[in-house]
Amino acid sequence: MSTGDTDQKKCRCGYERSHPWIVPKPSYSIWGWILVGFGISHPPVAVRFECDKCGEVFETITGRDSLKHHIYR
Ligand SMILES: [Zn+2]
Secondary structure (H helix, E strand, O other): OOOOOOOOOOOOOOOOOOOOOEEEEEEOOHHHHHHHHOOOOOOOOEEEEEEOOOOOEEEEEOOHHHHOOOOOO
């Protein structure tokens, strides 16, 4: 079931994902770490959005389709 979730989650400071204080922290599988270590872009298995100011992790993305949009080097 799709909820069509468009609500922007916010940390306790009120910052959304797109705010400069918000740092995406990707988590990779072992294989993913190897690929990324070689400089090969690879989708993470999860991305946590952490506020650099208050340290709160207010959102975690684990969906495969969503993660395609979160490839980091
Ligand atoms: Zn915050």
